[in-house]
Amino acid sequence: MNLPPESAPADLSMKTDEVLQVELEVLRRQHRDLDEAIMALSEKAGSDQLTIQRFKKQKLQLKDLISRIEDRLTPDIIA
Numbered sequence: 001m002n003l004p005p006e007s008a009p010a011d012l013s014m015k016t017d018e019v020l021q022v023e024l025e026v027l028r029r030q031h032r033d034l035d036e037a038i039m040a041l042s043e044k045a046g047s048d049q050l051t052i053q054r055f056k057k058q059k060l061q062l063k064d065l066i067s068r069i070e071d072r073l074t075p076d077i078i079a
Contacts, residue, residue, distance in 0.1 A: 012072045024069045027062055034059040 012020065038055050041047040 012068060017073060020069050020073055024066065024073070027066050027069070031059060031062045031066065034062065 015023075034055050038052055038059065041052050041055070
């Protein structure tokens with residue numbers, strides 16, 4: 001799975017909201033797929049713990065990127 005480079009937050013300001021919405025859906029799908037893969041591997045006897053840890057790390061990176069995009073798309077409302 002290819003994750004965007006760490007410079008992605010700088011790229012967010014250059015993208016339109018429509019592009020970010022599409023990317024957000026793709027990232028959410030990848031996050032869900034990783035979650036399912038982790039669950040399947042965890043249930044399997046003798047599963048590779050290193051692979052599970054790597055998937056969990058990728059899942060966390062995706063979650064962070066999803067949060068950054070959601071923050072970019074959500075307007076700041078001062079109450």
